[in-house]
Amino acid sequence: MRISIDAQRCEGHGRCYSLAPALVEPDDIGNGSVLGDGTVPPDQEGNARQAEANCPERAVILEESQ
Amino acid sequence: MSEHPPVEDWATDFDHTDEVWAADPFPIWDELRGTCPIAHSDRYGGTWLPTRHEDVAAIAYDTENFTSRSVVVTNYRPPNLAPRGIAPPISSDPPFHAGARRILLPLMSPQTIAKLEPSTREYCESLVDDLRGRDVIDAAQEYAQHIPVRVIARMLGFPEEDADLFRGFVHHVLEQVTLPLEQRFMGMQDLFEYLRAQVQDHIEHPRDDLTTAMLNAEMNGEPVGMEHVGGTVALLLLAGIDTTWSAIGASIWHLAGHAADRERLVAEPELLPTAIEEFLRAYAPVTMARLVKHDMDWKGCPMKADDWILLSFPSANRDPEFFENADEVIIDRRDNRHAAFGLGIHRCAGSHLARMELRVALEVFLDAFPVFEIADPAAVRWSGGQVRGPRTLPLRIG
Numbered sequence: 204m205r206i207s208i209d210a211q212r213c214e215g216h217g218r219c220y221s222l223a224p225a226l227v228e229p230d231d232i233g234n235g236s237v238l239g240d241g242t243v244p245p246d247q248e249g250n251a252r253q254a255e256a257n258c259p260e261r262a263v264i265l266e267e268s269q
Numbered sequence: 270m271s272e273h274p275p276v277e278d279w280a281t282d283f284d285h286t287d288e289v290w291a292a293d294p295f296p297i298w299d300e301l302r303g304t305c306p307i308a309h310s311d312r313y314g315g316t317w318l319p320t321r322h323e324d325v326a327a328i329a330y331d332t333e334n335f336t337s338r339s340v341v342v343t344n345y346r347p348p349n350l351a352p353r354g355i356a357p358p359i360s361s362d363p364p365f366h367a368g369a370r371r372i373l374l375p376l377m378s379p380q381t382i383a384k385l386e387p388s389t390r391e392y393c394e395s396l397v398d399d400l401r402g403r404d405v406i407d408a409a410q411e412y413a414q415h416i417p418v419r420v421i422a423r424m425l426g427f428p429e430e431d432a433d434l435f436r437g438f439v440h441h442v443l444e445q446v447t448l449p450l451e452q453r454f455m456g457m458q459d460l461f462e463y464l465r466a467q468v469q470d471h472i473e474h475p476r477d478d479l480t481t482a483m484l485n486a487e488m489n490g491e492p493v494g495m496e497h498v499g500g501t502v503a504l505l506l507l508a509g510i511d512t513t514w515s516a517i518g519a520s521i522w523h524l525a526g527h528a529a530d531r532e533r534l535v536a537e538p539e540l541l542p543t544a545i546e547e548f549l550r551a552y553a554p555v556t557m558a559r560l561v562k563h564d565m566d567w568k569g570c571p572m573k574a575d576d577w578i579l580l581s582f583p584s585a586n587r588d589p590e591f592f593e594n595a596d597e598v599i600i601d602r603r604d605n606r607h608a609a610f611g612l613g614i615h616r617c618a619g620s621h622l623a624r625m626e627l628r629v630a631l632e633v634f635l636d637a638f639p640v641f642e643i644a645d646p647a648a649v650r651w652s653g654g655q656v657r658g659p660r661t662l663p664l665r666i667g
Binding site for chain 1: 371374375377378379380542546603604605606607608610612613614616620621624
């Protein structure tokens with residue numbers, strides 16, 4: 204699984220880095236910034252799904268591995 | 270509560286300052302969502318009320334057809350101070366808005382706000398220490414209301430002893446919305462005169478606070494100027510106080526009436542951040558406003574230029590089309606895409622601050638008073654208007 208943030212949609216609600224702090228961090232204005240290349244380790248998949256399911260702007264994007 | 274004729278029909282004559290709305294607006298919104306999802310009232314010179322999440326979101330995202338020139342519904346339309354508006358960036362439209370927001374957001378970021386947590390906790394603890402040993406307390410007046418006032422005064426670098434003055438300004442601007450124009454104007458004059466003196470003091474004595482940071486801020490290589498600084502500082506003072514007061518109070522009110530939820534949070538404090546998001550969804554304190562930019566047909570509604578839109582994020586948060594079991598407060602709700610802090614470019618700039626204050630206030634309160642109930646349900650009073658929360662909340666803690 205990969206996580207990314209749609210910068211056009213992100214408005215800095217901060218749900219992603221609260222729920223998945225190992226995957227996303229706040230930038231200087233509080234928008235979500237993906238750590239590393241966005242690869243989600245298996246033990247972080249639950250947090251990634253929570254980040255996606257709680258973003259009011261639908262700015263968190265998950266791509267499932269095949 | 271403001272004086273106005275009683276509401277005859279919520280679909281055609283609604284009034285968000287009505288006492289019935291203040292006490293329990295949820296049945297009104299539920300009914301409208303099913304029968305008349307975008308209601309209209311002639312009050313305040315023409316006002317529309319979208320109640321579904323879909324419509325609230327569409328308007329929040331549509332800055333072409335709706336302006337943020339004023340976000341408080343009154344009987345008067347504000348002077349056009351475009352592009353800045355009276356209190357940037359909340360009163361600004363694109364493209365000016367982005368620059369004004371860019372200078373404010375680092376001052377309100379999670380990293381900046383985290384530094385305020387220890388002093389906020391210390392203050393909350395001093396408040397509960399003063400309440401210990403009592404049988405009955407007013408959690409709205411003796412606890413919740415003091416927290417945001419103190420925190421915002423500190424952030425802005427204003428005298429903490431001016432707290433009553435701040436609450437007076439907030440009450441005037443946000444609640445006394447039906448006053449005649451002259452009185453509205455005079456109240457605003459008082460506010461801006463106070464702010465001018467505070468900003469002047471910061472020019473003469475710069476210090477490490479948000480007011481000084483705004484004075485040093487630049488847009489396009491130029492200082493933003495006194496009017497902009499005063500407007501943003503006014504925004505922080507007005508928007509940061511009774512909103513958070515309401516959120517803290519509503520959360521405590523819920524826990525006072527739902528013993529199982531209270532007991533669970535006492536036993537499982539790690540659930541609190543999840544529960545807080547549910548309190549924010551279910552009891553979202555803030556309704557925003559927009560003005561219609563030009564005559565148009567919007568989803569079948571004949572909107573006229575300068576009609577108000579009452580942008581009800583609280584109603585959107587209760588829309589069963591968008592949330593499962595929308596009318597139930599589920600403190601471990603996992604999927605919660607709520608819009609309590611708005612949607613789109615005007616997302617509440619103070620949301621990280623509000624969440625920190627709410628979490629610390631509830632942690633300290635539950636730790637000090639793990640058992641409490643509403644002492645007198647008939648005495649509970651909720652504020653009306655665009656910021657809804659308990660203003661009188663008698664609790665039995667002994």
